[in-house]
Amino acid sequence: MTKVLIVDDEGDVPVLFKQRFRKELNSGIYEFHFANSGEQALTFMRTLDPFDIVLVLSDINMPGMTGLELLKQIRILFPTLKVIMVSAYGDKKNYDEAVMLGASGFITKPVDFTLLKEKMFV
Ligand SMILES: [Mg+2]
Numbered sequence: 001m002t003k004v005l006i007v008d009d010e011g012d013v014p015v016l017f018k019q020r021f022r023k024e025l026n027s028g029i030y031e032f033h034f035a036n037s038g039e040q041a042l043t044f045m046r047t048l049d050p051f052d053i054v055l056v057l058s059d060i061n062m063p064g065m066t067g068l069e070l071l072k073q074i075r076i077l078f079p080t081l082k083v084i085m086v087s088a089y090g091d092k093k094n095y096d097e098a099v100m101l102g103a104s105g106f107i108t109k110p111v112d113f114t115l116l117k118e119k120m121f122v
Helices: 013-020 022-026 038-045 067-077 092-100 113-120
Strands: 002-007 030-035 053-059 082-088 105-109
Touching (some): 002 013, 002 038, 038 067, 082 113, 092 105
Parallel strands (some): 002 053
16 A cells, blocks of 8 residues: 655545545555644654555645655755655746755646556556
């Protein structure tokens, strides 16, 4: 089972993602976890088993630790994890920095769920 960690400070994100991924979640292949800050995401990630297969999806603009700072930490702690960053359209500066920091993918808000699924499940 792949654990998907979704990090976003917006409160409606868990409900939205559970709706849009109903089929995938029902299949039992994926297990979703949510964090509303980078700090909370790292706390969760420290509980992971080394054999867990994890995919992280993180918003960039969050109060406290930004998604890019979180990405930096993840790259130190878990160098091989797949991390997809989410940010506003046309956000070239964040895009460039995410690529430089080793993001596995980058999608823009509002999220195109078809595109996101393609990036997640390849
Ligand atoms: Mg945000």
